[in-house]
Amino acid sequence: MNDIQLPPIDYAALLPMLIVFGLACVGILAEAFVPRKHRFAVQATLTLAALIAGLVTVIINRDLEVTTIGGAVTIDGAGLFLQGIILVLGIVAFGLIAERRLERGGAFVANAAHAADSDGDKKQLNEAGATEIFPLTLFAIAGMMLFCVSGDLLTMFVALEVFSLPLYLMCGLARRRRLLSQESALKYFLLGAFASAFFLYGVALIYGYAGSVQLVAIKQSVLDSDKSGVLLAAGLALLAIGLLFKAAAVPFHVWTPDVYQGAPTPITALMAACVKAAAFGGLLRVFNVAFETTSWDWRPVITAVAMATMIVGSILAVTQTDIKRLLAYSSIANAGYLLVGVVSLGGAVGSSMFYLVAYGFSVLAAFGMVTLVRDADGEATHLSRWAGLGKGSPLFSAMFTIIMLGFAGIPLTSGFSSKFALFSSAWDANQSALVIVGVLSSVVLAFPYLKVVVLLWLNPPGDETPTVSVPGYLTRAVVGVGVLATIVLGVAPSWLLDMVNSAGTFLAK
Amino acid sequence: MDGYLGSYATLGILLLVAGAFFAVAYTANRLLRTNAPSAAKSTTYECGLDPAGGDWAQAQIRYYVYAFLYALFAVESVFLFPWATVFDALGMITVAEMGVFVAVLALGLLYAWRKGVLSWTTA
């Protein structure tokens, strides 16, 4: 009994995550003990402080390469960069979550459990929203950070649940359209649990094959395991399904439009930017570290999934009439582009991470602006309501135009430079078929974006064109940062590309 | 019926037979029965009473909260017992670590208590 060895723990390497997790716990305490009227200010400050402190410690750790807690966590260049992306995008998304000037009490309700349209539900329409949203955000972000640096599949699963559970809850907190919001939360939860089961079963099968759940050990076992390859293939498939679900790849994308539409827009933004980064961070790590040597087995399948994702996402985006659903399908198509990076392995890790940054900023700004177009019933998301907004709100429309042009991949925006970098690396990795499908689908995808631009500028305003709210300073900052990043990363992306390339790749030993 | 997969083959045959039995029984039933649907037959059976209200009902959320809290602390004790048998050999550091673990759970309980979840009657 006494030969149990305690694994050494490198607290410095874990510090960013410890800070965010720790302050999330403090946030719960604050929720319990700070008087109601100070709660919002305290929670918001605490959350921002946690995210910034996390980012600072990530930057301090930037050259660290270490495997700690007995292999459960691998801190390496790529992992730290992904953590940095999640924290930066999280700080920007925080601006949308903390915004309380657009709507009295913020975008969230106090109690998600009231049945929609019941008396209690109607009463809370005018009450201040839940400040629990802040610790929940911190837990989700900390989970995502852990997800990107997990050294074994079990830690990865725990991290997956840690960031998923708060998201399920936050999806149900929308102040308006309660029924849609609750429906989206329930759907996301049920399907997410379904996908998690796949993931867990995959982990079990892989353990059966490799005798370990550590990524590095799995890689080793491929070379010398005497177990049936069926275990590995089936395990890999099930594991991939769990991950592809979070990444919203076809055919595991079905939840995306409903959830993106129903969730409160700030949370949708958080999902589109940060969860995407985390999910692809995990995918990149799993495939680059554990399954790189078996790429002959899984490449055809993931290639097919990537193609299907690009094609389905871009074509269905064309038929959408709701801006949030349009952005949802566009995020599906973008998941397809990112999968191109996953399939291309090593050389494309840098450009995939660059893509995550570029896309994250643009999508945050896009959803930020969606929160601004409002009428008496809250956000007006149907596209017909956006017609002719350019007349009354030229600045808003100009900014949205820039974002849409960015998504469409027009040169001098980040959408072009990121797609260009990603497809170049993929072509370099001999994935020319994927690049061709990618270019074709991005051509199709440009159409719905340009349709929105034309709608804004060239259509006559209807009688029911909603107003654009004067944004509070937080939303203004989010939109400004997003638009600025879209332009800067489009005109002069080389500094960030240098950074992702020098960040190095995943530690595989 | 031998070899590595032999026993599985037996299981497979059993499954096939079971499926066939099910199919035959139901097909025979369908062929032999009379068919006279009526509105009264499709109503929900409620011990002879006329069904009232819709089929959507809300369960009391507090049951769920209690079940949840119970599961939480059951899991905690699952961790505590094996730890208790070895912690003296591993030193104070494990005591501190378990302290953190318990504290995190306690934090949740504290939050639940402050929110009034633990008392049955308050809203």
Added chain:
Amino acid sequence: MDSITYADATGALSSMWLLVAIPAVSAAVLLLLGKRADKWGHWLGVAAVLAAFGLAVTYFFQLKGLDNRSAALNLFEFIHIGGLEVNVGLLFDPLTAVFVLLITGVGFLIHVYAVGYMSHDPGRRRFFAYFNLFVAAMLLLVLGDNYVMLYAGWEGVGLASYLLISFWYERPAAATAGKKAFLINRVGDVGFALAIFLMFATFGTTDYAKVFNGVLESEAGQTVSAGVLLALGLLLLLGACGKSGQFPLQTWLPDAMEGPTPVSALIHAATMVTAGVYMIARSATIFNANETAQTVVVSIGALTLLIGCIIGCAKDGIKRVLAYSTVSQIGYMFLAVGLGGGAYALGIIHLLAHGFFKAGLFLGAGSVMHGMKDQEDIRRYGGLWKHMKITWATFGLGWLAIIGMFPFSGFFTKDPIILSAFNREGWTGWLYGGAALLGAGLTAFYMTRLFVLTFHGKPRWEMEKHGDHHADGDEAHHAGIKQTADGRDIQHPHESPLIMTIPLIVLALGSVFAGYLMSTSVVDWLTPVLGDAPEEHGRLSHGTVTVLTLGVVVIGAAIAFLLFRNGTELVERPARTHIVRAARNNLYADRFNELVFELPGRLLTRALVWVDNRGVDGIVNGLAAAFGGGSGRLRRLQTGYVRTYALSILSGAVLVVAALLAVRLG
């Protein structure tokens, strides 16, 4: 050819980024200031282009003094990833110089003209903003020193053109035309984008100098397979066809005439549509290295020039005819650049001369429409020469130039192309030469028809009866004909104001003299970029071809004059032959595109939508409506069942697992 190097920019040329920056800043100012700039915004736009023109002239003389005749300016690193390095860099060499002069020079004149033309339009400031944006993008296109920069400009002009075509969005036709231009251009862009990736994969770079040197080296050492070079050439060509309105992507260009006339003149006649010619000329090294690719370029050029001519004969909208003549003239340019060797320079000088006379013709057409309350149908013109003398004279000079009459500019630029086509080796020389010659005759025919019907004969706008409008309503719509706002025809056509006629006069002077001036000097000027001038010996001498061409032109023009000197009927006669019917229907190009590109896309979309929703939306909504459920219930059901989603995830999972196992075990 020796390896290609570009000297670093020195002196004034190191400020050439200003060429792009000035119009871009002006566009930004006009867009951001909004209504505050309404009063003076158009003059800012004009001034920006004038400044760019002044700079262009300065740079031109600088360049003339340089030994290497090139100036490269590396601004900053754009993308550096793996082995790929793309810089934001500019290159000013003879080819770029002539394009910059054309864009800023003709662009300036058209800007001035537009001040007058758009004076009554409430969106004039916005118009000038887009216009400046276009000029900036076009300059970026020709100034970039690598294919990614070229692509950036390429997309920029596409965007500006899209915005300008849809400028009058109240007209459904304009919105549709904008959409069509965008979609068809994207088809071409796919080719271009893939060409860039292929270039990167083959040569590890997209810089002109490095790519061309790579091609030259590979020719010597056979390092790059002919198939790759062919693919590269064809992909670039696909891009060029999209932008330049060449077969089979020509259909968007005539529809693009729904935009304001200055737009047609600048973008869809003089500059943007020639970007494809620029790209092929710039990539001369790539095309020279591959004979098959060259043959394809020549064939497309020859085919398109005939298609343009044939359809041009059957159209009645003044701008439509000019649009098809553009398609056809660009066909000549493609033919020339495809012939390779010295014929590249011939294509470029025809492009420059065309820039002048086509801009003049379009602006002249705009001036006619301005005086005729936007009537576009040439059957309802006639005898206008008395009422608008300047327009008549300048349009006439442009007409003589485009049909290639001696001594106008078209003669000096089109003749050598026909000659080179005849002198192509083998039997194909007869084919291409014959096509070019036939095209010259047809051009003379339909342009004379246009000129005579518009300016001579009896005025048919006076005979107009109110009731005639309904009979041809549908047909008229197809031909792009607008009825006047109050349903009556114009009683008093008038000449346009000075601000519109002065550019006309300048451009007319260009149509007269430009051809002769450029036919010798520009060819020599371009030699460093494109190679030596064509050899004079061949199967037909220069004199023979000149006589032949002039003969065909005179015959074409004479037939048109005899047929149409007394005017024509106001209503379209029913088509008696298949060829007329086909020509009126744009040779069924739209239907072809619809069948080949649109229909599969639409079917795929429909199938995907059905699969994605599994018809859930439809069925559920139907059920809910049938049961008369409350709104709450309807909303709950509207977005689909979670169990359907779970099932789709499960089937996807089964597929993935099965596929992986199959790969593993198979």
